[in-house]
Amino acid sequence: MRRSLSLLASRLAIPLAIPLALALGTASASATVLNFDDLGADGYVPVNYGGLDWxxxxxxxxxxxxxxxxxxxxxxxxxxxxxxSSDSSAIRFNAASSFTGAWFAGYDGVSVTIDLYSGNTLVASTATLNxxxxxxxxxxxxxxLVDRLVFRSNDPANFVMDDLTFASAVPEPGAAVLTLAGLGLVAFVARRRRPV
Incomplete structure (x- = not known):
C-alpha cells in the first residue's frame, strides 16, 4: 500500500509541477494610473510619459x-x-497592455468615446460618455491587449482626462526567476524518478 502511494505520488509530481511552475512564473500585472500630478510646469504631456508614447x-x-x-x-x-482632434489624440503603449479606462469631465453636451487598437485593427470602442x-x-x-488609444469627441477642446489606468503585459522581472525555479523543481523530480 505504501509503495503504491509512493508510486502514485511520483507519477503525479511532474503533471502537477508543470502547472505550478507556470502559475508561479505568470506575472500578476499591476495597474498603472497616470494622474499627471508628477509632472511639473503646465505644458504638453512629455513624449515618453508613464510607459506610453505621446x-x-x-x-x-x-x-x-x-x-x-x-x-x-x-x-x-x-x-x-x-x-x-481624433487625428492628434492617439496615445501609443510602449508594450501591449490591457486598458482599463480613464476619468473625464467637461461641458454639458460634450461626449467622449475611446477606440482601442491592436496593430492597425480596431478591436473595441468604449461606450460614448456624456x-x-x-x-x-x-x-x-x-x-x-491593445497598443493604441484614439479619442473621439464632438468638442475635443472642452473636456479633460485624469487617472488613465492600464496594465502592461510585460512580465515582472521576478517572474523569470520563479519560472526557472519551477522548471528546476520539475527536473529534480524527474531525475529522482529514474530507475538506477
Whole structure:
C-alpha cells in the first residue's frame, strides 16, 4: 500500500509541477494610473510619459481650478486643447497592455468615446460618455491587449482626462526567476524518478 502511494505520488509530481511552475512564473500585472500630478510646469504631456508614447498627440496637461474641468484626483489633468482632434489624440503603449479606462469631465453636451487598437485593427470602442463638471469613469470593457488609444469627441477642446489606468503585459522581472525555479523543481523530480 505504501509503495503504491509512493508510486502514485511520483507519477503525479511532474503533471502537477508543470502547472505550478507556470502559475508561479505568470506575472500578476499591476495597474498603472497616470494622474499627471508628477509632472511639473503646465505644458504638453512629455513624449515618453508613464510607459506610453505621446509623441503623435497634442495632449496638454495643467493644474489649477477651472470649472467645469475638474480633476478626478490631485490637481493636474490632461486635455487635447484647441488643436485637438481624433487625428492628434492617439496615445501609443510602449508594450501591449490591457486598458482599463480613464476619468473625464467637461461641458454639458460634450461626449467622449475611446477606440482601442491592436496593430492597425480596431478591436473595441468604449461606450460614448456624456460629460459634466463632475468626473465620470469611462471603462474600456475590453479584456484583450491593445497598443493604441484614439479619442473621439464632438468638442475635443472642452473636456479633460485624469487617472488613465492600464496594465502592461510585460512580465515582472521576478517572474523569470520563479519560472526557472519551477522548471528546476520539475527536473529534480524527474531525475529522482529514474530507475538506477
Amino acid at each position: 509623441s503623435g498627440s497634442s495632449w496638454f496637461q495643467y493644474a489649477g481650478e477651472q470649472a467645469p474641468f475638474a480633476a478626478h484626483s490631485g490637481n493636474r489633468r490632461a486635455t487635447l486643447g484647441w488643436d485637438g 460629460l459634466s463638471d463632475s468626473p465620470v469613469f469611462l471603462a474600456s470593457n475590453y479584456a484583450g
